[in-house]
Amino acid sequence: MDFFYPNKINDFWRVMxxxxxxxxxxxxxxxxxxxxxxxxxxFLDREGIALWDTAMAVRRLKDNAxxxxxxxxxxxxxxxxxxxxxxxxxxxxxxxxxxxxxxxxAGINVPAIGIPVDCTLGEHSIRLWRMPSTSRAYxxxxxxxxxxxxxxxx
Numbered sequence: 476m477d478f479f480y481p482n483k484i485n486d487f488w489r490v491m492x493x494x495x496x497x498x499x500x501x502x503x504x505x506x507x508x509x510x511x512x513x514x515x516x517x518f519l520d521r522e523g524i525a526l527w528d529t530a531m532a533v534r535r536l537k538d539n540a541x542x543x544x545x546x547x548x549x550x551x552x553x554x555x556x557x558x559x560x561x562x563x564x565x566x567x568x569x570x571x572x573x574x575x576x577x578x579x580x581a582g583i584n585v586p587a588i589g590i591p592v593d594c595t596l597g598e599h600s601i602r603l604w605r606m607p608s609t610s611r612a613y614x615x616x617x618x619x620x621x622x623x624x625x626x627x628x629x
Contacts, residue, residue: 481512483508484611487609491624525563532548550580551576553581563601568605574603581603
């Protein structure tokens with residue numbers, strides 16, 4: 476993959492477009508029929524949003540994108556990442572699998588969707604948000620997903 480959430484049927488960039496530009500297609504390049512990575516990277520830079528995987532190595536147990544059949548071989552070392560970037564104050568995960576990785580490292584239970592939890596990793600105090608999956612397989616309307624994610628940025 477060239478960048479995060481490149482699949483045109485994933486709603487992540489549509490959710491960001493709704494929240495920040497009131498336009499679900501703000502990052503969609505209709506001529507190329509793909510998301511505009513250059514516009515996305517400029518947006519992330521402007522808004523101070525960083526993206527990272529919660530797993531550094533994974534094994535797909537079935538030939539599909541479902542996290543249900545995803546084995547995390549090597550999880551992120553979140554404390555080390557926070558050491559390198561100490562201004563990070565919030566960690567937002569998109570789905571239960573990613574949240575479980577962060578929660579395990581923080582020694583907390585997986586929080587409910589949309590309810591932030593303050594926790595500590597080493598010397599770092601962060602707020603962890605578990606957000607709904609932006610996969611179209613997750614049965615929640617785009618507008619409801621955007622409403623949930625908006626709370627992080629308000």
